[in-house]
Amino acid sequence: MTSILGLILLSLALGVCALVAFLWSLRAGQYDDMDGAASRILFDDHPPKR
Amino acid sequence: MTLPAALAMCAHCGVGIELGARFCCAGCSAAFDTINGLGLGQFYTRLVRDPALVPNRPEPTDRWDLARCVTTDNAGQHSLTLAVDGLQCGACVWLIETALGREPNVIKSRVNMTTRRLQLGWTGDVTDGGRLVGLVEKLGYRLVPFDAARLAAAADRTGRELIWAMAVAGFAAGNVMLLSVAIWIGQSQGMGPAVRDALHLVSALIALPAISYAGRPFFRSALAALRARRTNMDVPISVGVILVTTFSLFETMAGAGDAYFDSACTLLFFLLIGRVMDHRARGRARATAEQLLALRHSDVTVIAPDGTTEPRAAASVAPGARILVAMGSRIGVDGVVELGSAPLDTSLVTGETLPVLAVPGTAVFAGTINLGATLTVLCTASGAGTLLAECVRLIEVAESRRGRFVELADRVARRYAPTVHLAAALTFLGWWGLGHATVEHALLTACAVLIITCPCALALAVPAVQVLATQRLFQRGILLKSATALERLAKVDAVVFDKTGTLTVPLPxxxxxxxxxxxxxxxxxxxxxxxxxxxxxxxxxxxxxxxxxxxxxxxxxxxxxxxxxxxxxxxxxxxxxxxxxxxxxxxxxxxxxxxxxxxxxEALRPAARETIATLARMRIGASVLSGDRSASVSAIAGQCGIAAWQGECTPVDKFTAVEAMRRGGRQVLMVGDGLNDAPSLAAASVSMSPTSAAELSQTIADVVFQGSGLDAVSETIAVARRAEAIMRGNIALAIGYNVLMVPLAMAGLVTPWLAAAAMSSSSLLVLGNSWRVRK
The missing domain is CATH 3.40.1110.10 (Calcium-transporting ATPase, cytoplasmic domain N)
Structure with a gap:
């Protein structure tokens, strides 16, 4: 019984992690430009960062 | 002698040129030198040209009033969003970002390929923005700044809320379903009641907060409908979800029987996916329409009292100001000519094809194009006398008369909600009154009826088709801006065309x-x-x-x-x-x-004749209402094969003609581009505009189409009719499912796993059927 509860809590914690990760990526604008992301991966030299 | 054939391509923009030449124009040559000078010559090896897109050819550009578009944060960072024209592929994104990234004071340069916008951030002097914009323009792209105020207004709160709700519902649905599967399997293998109750309790702990958060879009809409003494599809959804959850909670507390948390969560998740997709498809169409409008927009040159000129947004020009209108540019305001004389192209305003000569004292309207010498125009108050004011007044009249269009889904919901709730009530009375069951058992069976009838498939029946049809039209360059446009288009039995710019192309x-x-x-x-x-x-x-x-x-x-x-x-x-x-x-x-x-x-739009013929085959009558002289209207109507035409119409004439047709019971589609068409666009059952149309017309139109072919009109109607048929098929499927399952539920034979299976399979069936609209 305790092991089941522990496992349930563990699985929920993992689920929450995934939810938080999705919401974070959404906030960070990772889904804003799907077309651009597809071609961006082909640029090997990134513009200089400042 | 033959024309010199285009045998070579411009080394910069790829436009065909004569053999021997390297560039099509001085601008391209300069852009080529600039790019190589920056050491970014690889651009040309990476570039994949799309002939359907605007070439990246440098053109003389307007001066912009950047001040109203730039926002500055506390750290002194300025940011600006611009529409980019001329983007071909990823190489253009790379070129623009790299070229800007080499400027020492630029801290952000990001091109969004999907929305075709550039986000620019820099530090230091605000006015440096003009130089940065000029830099990108030198590379061959046209940039138009977005108004900071308009961008803020367009921030998509609804879309964000829907996605968050969807994410939460998806999390809850997945985890509760895992627990439910454990319960279903455990029950057949002798799982003890203590473990089952514990699993129910955990499910409740996940489901309750998730449902109260993710269900808000539905609850709010249902509440609003009930307050207005109407029902919509969200009413049975909300009632179903709330009842199921409450009932399951009591069952869990009592430590007995079945819980339906999984059904409630999955239902919300499926519905929210539909809503998010629907919102995205239309949001994208609307954003594209906005982008196209922005690219045609230009600022007005205002003459200050001391004689200097400065660019200013047309909307911020005060009456009494003097503006300078150069040759080839659009007059941004209503006014009176003070100095100079020039022919004006008034086709967007009056529908007249031939240029009209403007002399000092002539009243001019926003939207006309100066074909001649530079004019000085005194901006008049946008008073009640102007054409624009009259159009706006007529539009208001039309919109107040139009009334609320009742969507197909809501018409179904009006019958569906009472029927379902009546069935549940009868089930309760039957078991309790006639069957002498306990109150609890009777309630349980009644709730099972509500769960089975909770309209998941029915609620997806319409939006799923709308999403797919909107996407299909979007790929074709037809932008559906209104949610109900498809249903209204499917009913159209008459099309009214404007002549200049609609049946004909804008250029002679x-x-x-x-x-x-x-x-x-x-x-x-x-x-x-x-x-x-x-x-x-x-x-x-x-x-x-x-x-x-x-x-x-x-x-x-x-x-x-x-x-x-x-x-x-x-x-x-x-x-x-x-x-x-x-x-x-x-x-x-x-x-x-x-x-x-x-x-x-005047030249007919491509496929104009074929479109009229197709419409006739679809049993849709076409007619022309134009502000141009009757002789030229008759000629164009004859060329297209349209028998019914009327020339020399004022905006009011057009408006009343469309109104009269609608009162006569016709469902009218108005296709027009000019300011003089705007009132009739609003008066018609549904309206379309080409992207070359006046700003007001494009804003009013339900559908905006790109490209020059008129066949967009017949294709849109064809897709709309097909979509309507599939929507009806979907609704029949969803109701058929209920007819099969409701008797089982009333007989008390439905268990939680059967409910979950029935709901998912009916939703999947409806979604699968909807894909047919893409064919």
Whole structure:
């Protein structure tokens, strides 16, 4: 019984992690430009960062 | 002699040019040098050109009033969002970002390929923004700043809320379903009640907060409908979800029986996916329409009292201000001409094809194009007398009369909700009153009925088809802006076209003349290559690519000259006693040669005839209402094969004609582009505009179509009809499912796993059926 509860809590914690990760990526604008992301991966030299 | 064929490509923009030349124009040559000078020459090896897109060709650009578009944060960082025209592929993104990234004060340069926007951030002087914009323009892209206020207004709160709700519902649905599967399997393998209750309790702990958060979009809409004493699809959804959850909670507390948390969560998750997709598809269509409008937008040049000029947004120009209207540019405000005289292209405003001469004292309207010399216009108050004000008044009348269109889904919900709730009530009474069951058991069975009938498939039936149809039209360049446009389009039985700019293309076309030497056309086109005058551009279109002559002088409003070679009006080139003009024309005179006359006529949009024929086959009658002279309306209507036409209509005439048709029981689709069409666009059951239309018309239109072909009209109606048929099929499927399952539920034979299976399979069936609309 305790092991089941522990496992349930563990699985929920993992689920929450995934939810938080999705919401974070959404906030960070990772889904804003799907077309651009597809071609961006082909640029090997990134513009200089400042 | 034949025309020189385009055998080579411009090394910068890829436009076809004569053999031997490297560039099509000086701008491209400069852009090529700039790019190589920056050491970014790899751009050309990476570039994949899309012939369907605007070439990245540098063009003379307008000056912008950047101040209203730039926002500055506390750290002194300025940011600006611009629409980019000329993007071809990822290489353009790379070029722009790299070129800007090399500027020391630029801290952000990000091009969004999907929305075709550039986000620019820099530190230091605000006015440096103009230089940065100029830098990208030199590379061959056209940039138009977005108003900071308009961007803020467009921030998509609803979309964000829907996605968050969807994410939460998805999390809850997945985890509760895991627990439920454990319960279903455990029950058949002798799982004890203690473990089952514990699992139910955990499910409740996940489901309750998730449902109360993710269900809000539905609860809010249902509440609003009930307050207005209506029902919509969200009412049975909300009632179902809330009842199921409450009932399951009591069951869990009592430590007995079945819980339906999984059904409630999955239902919300499926519905939210549908809503998010729906919102995205239309949001994208709307954003694209906005982008296209922004790219045509230009600022107004205001003359300050001290004589200096500055660019300013048309909306912020106060009455009494003086503005300067250069040749080829749009007059941004209503006003009176103070200085200068020039022919004006008023086709967007009045529908008249032939240019009208404006002299001091003439009233001019926003949307007209100055074809001649620079004019000084005194901006008048946008008072009640202006054409624009009259159009706006008519639009308001039309919108107040239109009434609320009741969507198919809501019409179904009106019958569905009471029927379902009645069935549940009868089930309860039947078991409790007639069957002498306990109150609890009767309630349980009644709730099972509600769960089974909770309209998941029914609620997806319409939006799923709408999403797919919107996407399909979007790929074709047809932007569906309104949610109910598809259903209204499917019912259309009459189409009213405007003539100028709708049945015809905005640019005039050179009339073919077998007696003309093709070499004359090429020689004349060489003079016009640098001009923005519509006739000059039409001549260039007719001649094909030519090498521009150097040192051409343009005399605004009259013509072009190069030494003794002249191209322009008959008076300008010095032709004595010219034959009477029956349309716009240009004269070309060279020393010791006979003057050549180029006549221009309105050209039908591609596929105009076929579209009218297709509409006739679909049993849709077409007619023309135009503000132009009756003779030219009749000619164009005849060419298209339209029997019903009316010329010399004022905006009010058009409006009343459309109103009369609607009162006569017709479902009218109005297709128009001008300001004078705007009231009738609003009065019609549904409306379409080309992207070359006046801003007001495009804003009012339910559908905006890109490209020059008129077949967009018949195709949109065809897709709408097909979508409507599939929606009805979906609704029949969803109701059929209920007819099968409700008796089982009333008989008390439904268990939680059966409910979950029935709901998912009916939703999947409806979704699968919806895909047929893409064919």
């Amino acid at each position: 076309e050179l009339v073919a003349d077998p007696s003309r030497d093709p070499a004359d056309l090429v020689a004349a086109a060489q003079l016009t290559a640098g001009s923005r005058h519509p006739l000059a551009r039409a001549l260039l279109v007719a001649s094909g690519p030519v090498v521009a002559a150097e040192a051409v002088r343009e005399v605004p409003g009259r013509g072009m000259e190069l030494g003794d070679t002249r191209l322009g009006s008959s008076a300008f080139v010095g032709v004595k006693n010219p034959p009477p003009a029956d349309g716009p024309e240009l004269w070309f005179v060279r020393p010791n040669r006979r003057p050549v006359r180029f006549r221009f006529a």
